[in-house]
Amino acid sequence: MLELTDLTKKYGEVTALDGVSLRVREGEKVALLGPNGAGKTTLLSIALGLLAADSGTARLLGRPPRETLAAGLAGVLLQDAGLPEEVKVADLVAAVAGMYPTPSAPDLGDLAGRRVTTLSGGQRQQVRFALALAGDPALLILDEPTVGLDVDARRALWRRIQGRTVVFATHYLAEADDHADRVVLLSGGRIVADGPVEEIKALVGGTEVRLTLDAMDAPTLRSLPGVRDVVVEGASATLRTGDSDATLRALFAAFDGVRNVRTSGAGLESAFVSLTGEER
Amino acid sequence: MRSFLGFEVRRSLSSPVNLVFLAGFPVLLYLLWTKVLDLASGPVSMVSMATYGAMGGALFIGGAIAMERASGWLRQLAVTPLPAHGYIVAKLVAGMLAVLPSVVIVLAAGALLGGVRLPAGTWLVLPLLIWIGVAPFAALGVAFGYSFRGQSANIVTMVVFFLLAVLGGLWLPVSRMPEGLRVVAEHSPAYQAGSLGWRALDGLPPTGTSVLVLVAWTALFVVLGVWRYRRTAWR
Incomplete structure (x- = not known):
């Protein structure tokens, strides 16, 4: 066509x-x-x-x-x-x-x-x-x-x-x-x-972990096992990880004050950011 | 393309702006010249003003094109099956059709308000001669429409409209002009367009010079228009 x-x-x-x-x-x-x-x-x-x-x-x-x-x-x-x-x-x-x-x-x-x-x-x-x-x-x-x-x-x-x-x-x-x-x-x-929407999402792959941390420490977050990238906004952070189990275990061990931890499959939004290198 | 042509014709005939601009204004000027200031003879001024209004209508076809180019409507039309020349033809046909009623209104004002009396045959042939006489201005208008965008086309058109009308003796007879200017004036398109009607008042057909000069100007403006159009086409 x-x-x-x-x-x-x-x-x-x-x-x-x-x-x-x-x-x-x-x-x-x-x-x-x-x-x-x-x-x-x-x-x-x-x-x-x-x-x-x-x-x-x-x-x-x-x-x-x-x-x-x-x-x-x-x-x-x-x-x-x-x-x-x-x-x-x-x-x-x-x-x-x-x-x-x-x-x-x-x-x-x-x-x-x-x-x-x-x-x-x-x-x-x-x-x-x-x-x-x-x-x-x-x-x-x-x-x-x-x-x-x-x-x-x-x-x-x-x-x-x-x-x-x-x-x-x-x-x-x-x-x-x-x-x-x-x-x-x-x-x-x-x-x-x-490619198909699902494929694009999978291309980026991994899991998103959102969390709140009052004593924000991005370098440590970035060094946790499995973490591919970290986006920090004030006291909240979004991690993208290839191994959410390992990341979460290390996360709780490293920070006492971490709260509001949620995980989800990476969305098209993260695919967009990761593939175009731009924040929308 | 008939649907678009019909659309354009309805659009241009139903535009109140057209009627005021092409008929209302010339009628007022005609009454001013002949009734208030008593400067000109009734029939000649009637023909002059009808030609003046018609000339404006023909020229401002280009103004409409320039506005639609600026608004992006032409971009939309470019992705429809309408060919680019179909657009221009529709604009020309619709614009020139809208000129005709305005000519009739000015002539009617001459007959009803100005007491102009002419043989029936002259009344019939007069609007047609005036209408045909302003054809070069439609071509010039299109050239402007593809040379300038939006409001600037209207300003240029307005200035040229005024200058050509004055030069052509539509406001004051060329016989009052100095010799050198008069020769130029007599070869200008507006003068020759007017002369078709002025001669018809005396029952005379157009002169060979009139026809020749008008054809030459039309050809020149068409060449100019085609050149400008080729450079811009749908943009």
Whole structure:
């Protein structure tokens, strides 16, 4: 459905994409994750033919992206798309739907009769999403689709993408966890991890141990058996360990004052931090 | 692309801003010239002001394009099946259609408020001549729309609109201009657009010079527009 081969893109001295290859098959739901500036939007812009890569090729449904879009075979939600202000939402969506071979009129509820000028940011995002669905496309490409949406609108959005191939960029890890079956982690213009959500979590592996320690002593925590890294915030610390039993035994032996000890499997959040080397 | 064309036409015909700007303002100026200040002859001023309003309508097609480029709406359209030229065609058709009622309103003001009396045939042909005469400005507007973004396009357009209208004798007749300036003025697009209507008042067809000058300006502005558009396309 989407095939990117060895894409590179530089803005002056800054390398936005550095040899990125990605293949998305029919029916996949792929979350493109990464910190700001990781190259998510650049990657999507090239995949859509809105931006030319310095080298490498992009194919949508086996054709150059612009041809596929011209044929109305993909629906797209862009982060920075404006809307005409003085028109009614229903008229706008109908005008765009009419451009596609298979127009579909998404249910817009109360928004249909409103003028765009009167809409909030979240409501505008709902309209952009409706425009992406206006051609009932088999392939959806969504850049930060849930920005500004309330819980209900979010739920409706994830329901509506069912049955389609979807590539979405997001910086909400929970969304990738809940709604993607594959996560592509982008950092510094490279893909640093690519696989099913569970696999990415396992890649980091281990267990998280959270604790409270009034006399905080990070070096000692770091030296406990099994510990791979330590994040300290005031009197609380999060350890990531490859051997939680050994770590816990040593922890209680080393510190009398340790309390509130909880353990959990490492989440996508720690995978993100560990693989991109960035705090979110 | 018909759905988008229909959408644009409805949008532009239902815009109250268009009507005030393209018809209301010229009607007021016409009444000012002829009724209050008594500076100009009724029929000539009526044609001048109808041409002036129509010219503005054609030029500001570009202003609308510039605003939509700045707002990011063109980025959204770029990922739909609408081809880039389909967008421009829709803007031109919708913009030029919105010009027609404004011309009719100014002419109606001449007949009803200004007491202008003309043969029925002249009333029919006059709006069409004025409408066709402002075609070069639509092309120039598009060139501006793809050269400047957002509000700056409107400012440039406004200045050029005013200068060309004055130079073309739509505000004051070119016969009052000094000789050198008059020659330049008579080869300007606004003067030749106006002259189509002015001659029609006397039952005369457009001169060969008028047609030639208007075609030349249109060609030049189209080349300019295509060049600017190619450089920016969807951005």
